[in-house]
Amino acid sequence: MKKFSKSLMSAAVISAIFTGSAFMVASPRALAAEKILLKTPIAFATNLPALGTTITWVADRLDKVSDGNIRMKVYEPGKLVSPPEILDAVSSGKVNSGYATAGYWQGKIPAAALFSAVPFGPEAGEYMAWMYYGNGLSLYQEMYDSAGFNVKVLPCAILSPETSGWFAKPIDKPEDLKGLNMRFFGLGASVMEKLGVGTVQLPGGEIFGALEKGAIDATEFSQPAIDQRLGLSKIVKYNYFPGWHQQATIFELLVNKDAWNGMSEGQQATIETICMASMTNSVAEGEAMQFPVMAKAKEDGVHIRYWNQTMLDTFKSTWDEVAVEKSAEDPFFKKVWDDLSTFRAGYDLWEANAFLPRSRTE
Template sequence: MRTFAKSMLSAAVLGTTLAAAATSSLAADRVLLKTPVAFGTNLPALGTTITWVADRLDKVSDGSIRMKIYEPGKLVSPPEILDAVSSGKVNSGYATAGYWQGKIPAAALFSAVPFGPEAGEYMAWLYYGNGMNLYQEMYDSAGYNVKVLPCAILSPETSGWFSKPIEKPEDLQGLNMRFFGLGASVMEKLGVGTVQLPGGEIFGALEKGAIDATEFSQPAIDTRLGLNKIVKYNYFPGWHQQATIFELLVNKDAWNGMSEGQQAVVETTCMASVTNSIAEGEAMQFPVMADARQNGVEIRYWNQTMLDTFSEKWQEVAAEKSAEDPFFKKVWDDLSQFRQGYDLWESNAFLPRKQAN
């Protein structure tokens, strides 16, 4: 991650806004957000973020807003969260929009985009470009009765755990691999059979040989799942997920029933959570990677041929999905235009990326 991630810690100034919003929320009815989540809260950064949000909502609102978290599958299964929130079965839910790409193709663009944007650029587009307008429009136009709030963001993931070195595109052909989001479409173009398994099922699938390789998340999270015990070649960079957005969905009727102060508390807490989540994720990776290396994991950086191949296939996927779905094209065009402008800033403002050791 670029140094932008560190500067995000200045978001502490949001505390003033939170305090003011909390004062006005005291006069409103109390709100209980019943929130099924897509990721176990035992998973660092991936799952602990929403528990941080729940704690802060209670404290900042002086108890006016409380959140009860339901672990994956306890109240609603992860794939059903969007429908459950929209219908009012639950009044909120926490997941990532990439889970809905089968229903809403453009949803994947609000989750993780191959070859960027990175976290800072992604947030710039969301909050100060046209991203948030398009994000809400996507759900509205698809008929979902939800208010969407970005509520966490993770910096790059690892792009795969393999049992053998991958030196050329042909080495991927015929592999069965757990893969997420738009990156899965890229891998399929390279002859990989992909499946999207929940985190808790990946270890068993690898152990039994049901899949040959996998990607899931960041090193600290992957290690918690024990992936390093079965496959030893861990590839970087995470070209498929340079940053991943996680969303809090709130039923619109429930949202409209909150006071303006309560809405501001939820919105600002989620913005603060974006800062907290990326800081937590950035801080915990290198000790885990160092330990993994000492225990036989080979940390590898994709060679240029592989990166160029992934990029070429991603451009094909983006063009195909834009041709298939008008709203995907609308979002992709807007994001691409923003990124073209951002390139002027990025190419001049940042130091060159350090080479992998």
């Protein structure tokens, strides 16, 4: 059984490697280069902990580590560019950078979802291991290049598991899902659709209203501390774990490739290093804030449920079907899926022997 202890340890190792060099990149040569202002529309409001606060952390560190040589101006969702338009806006040069998650683009690039969150996929440490020391990062850039997008992609945050749904009533068997309308993200939505759920992808700010009006019956969004900000528990009281559809979620900084190529090596290294450090900062921030929120939710009448084995087996077997279908439909999806699967099969030897199992308490 995968547990977060290994994820945080892996993340800490990666952070130690890269943050140690963060203060060496602001060389005299870099400081002499033309100053950079990254105008960065974002997909998630900065008042959302971990989900939105990460990019403000990145902006602050870029300014300080570069001694003002690189600055980032963050634009709240919709203020400069709407979240669904961020990729196109960065590629065209309308803006020189943007912050989102690749799962938003799966309608244009099917494989993009694999660089966002994978059902029954890797936790944070394993995901980063594949990204930085497997073929993940090169495939990530290849995906955008082959699809004709003029962007440089940098993984710049990662969240550990999310919850997998807020429901108005208990869900004990697959039949209980049939006919529900639910907000659901990414590849997990394809799983839910196969199980008879009608899915929509709503931005966070629209979920409460949709639940209140009955436009949707259930929802998932993010981690407990983030869901709390949306007030979901005021309407639906059954919160299900684990987040089988998002054991880890990667967020990306996209930089217009012409703008990227115009930077000095020192400026590029600074941005790369800060984003690598942000991967650890984001997962640590997210992990630290969940348990008090969950404890308070229980006091307020929220039923925290762990999916029974029948439901988990159903989700897993349905996801296996989805993965096969999407691989048959899109050659690049298959290329990425096969590479990730091969890496994970090898990683299993390490995982099975290296970490202590931890019992789950009810």
